[in-house]
Amino acid sequence: MHELSIVQSIVDIAEEQVRKAGAVTVDSIELEIGTLAGVEWDALDFAWQAAVPRTVLANAERIVQRVPARARCSNCQAEFELPEWFAPCPDCGETLSNLLQGRELRVKSLVVS
Numbered sequence: 001m002h003e004l005s006i007v008q009s010i011v012d013i014a015e016e017q018v019r020k021a022g023a024v025t026v027d028s029i030e031l032e033i034g035t036l037a038g039v040e041w042d043a044l045d046f047a048w049q050a051a052v053p054r055t056v057l058a059n060a061e062r063i064v065q066r067v068p069a070r071a072r073c074s075n076c077q078a079e080f081e082l083p084e085w086f087a088p089c090p091d092c093g094e095t096l097s098n099l100l101q102g103r104e105l106r107v108k109s110l111v112v113s
Contacts, residue, residue, distance in 0.1 A: 003043040006105065007051040013107050018056045023112035028061040030109040034102040036069040036085065056112075069102025 014026050033039055052058055069082040075094035082102060088095050 002038075003040060003047040004051060006039065006044065007047040010107060011051060011055050011057055014056050014060075014110060017110050018112050021112050024056075025058075025113060026056050026060040027111040027113050028063060028109075029057060029107065029111075030063040030065065032065045032067050032104045032106050032108045034067040034069060034104040036082070036099070036102040037105045039105065065108065067101055067104045070100045071097035071102075072100055073097050 010029070010031070014029060018024065018026060033044075048062065052060075070079060071082040072079050073089035073092060073094050074096040076089060076092040078089055078091040079100065080090050080097075082097065082099065086095050089097060
């Protein structure tokens with residue numbers, strides 16, 4: 001389960017930012033996770049519950065923004081929401097496209113105190 005390593009990395013980022021700010025804890029954390037980032041949502045929740053207690057994130061409000069995947073068709077240049085890898089363009093049926101967004105996996109913001 002790579003979600004545990006993702007959560008551990010988030011904890012590391014939060015601890016570093018708390019230290020830099022001279023704070024004690026994180027009040028809220030906002031994450032952006034793309035729908036094609038390869039994250040299993042239930043596994044992420046489970047990993048969060050396992051890894052976060054007794055860290056600076058223990059009492060933090062977790063806000064997760066799911067970023068829908070969008071692509072540009074390599075044939076007709078139409079932009080469209082990509083429900084899964086290699087989904088065809090709704091305009092021309094081409095399966096080759098350039099991913100514009102949807103693989104994000106980042107800490108967008110932290111509120112510390």
